[in-house]
Amino acid sequence: MEVHNNLGPGFLEIVCKDALEYEFELAGIPYSREKRYEVIYKDIVLPHEFYADFVVFDKIILEAKALIKGYSEEHIARCINYLKVSENKLALLVNFGEPRLMYKRIIL
Helix, strand or coil, X not given: CHHHHHHCCCCCHHHHHHHHXXXXXXXXXXXXXXXXXXXXXXXXXXXXXXEEEEEXXXXXXXXXXXXXXXXXXXXXXXXHHHHHHXXXXXXXXXXXXXXXXXXXXXXX
């Protein structure tokens, strides 16, 4: 909320992510940015990976968006895929692009 309250809507996603990273540092919240996950299919690792925007406290996927018209089912599906490959149970899909901060909790 702090990021949205200070920046408001209209900034690019990367700017919101930079501000989130600053706030995590300031609050002493442990996080990883652009954390890479391999996708294992049967007995092989596929050549393409997933990159989660943030992983907070080593267990919460935080996917940040800056979409004017809100997130779609595709964004929710992507979060579910991140949860599957990371074996985490909770993802937060946060949209900074609208006048009010929008978010969705996704539990696997």
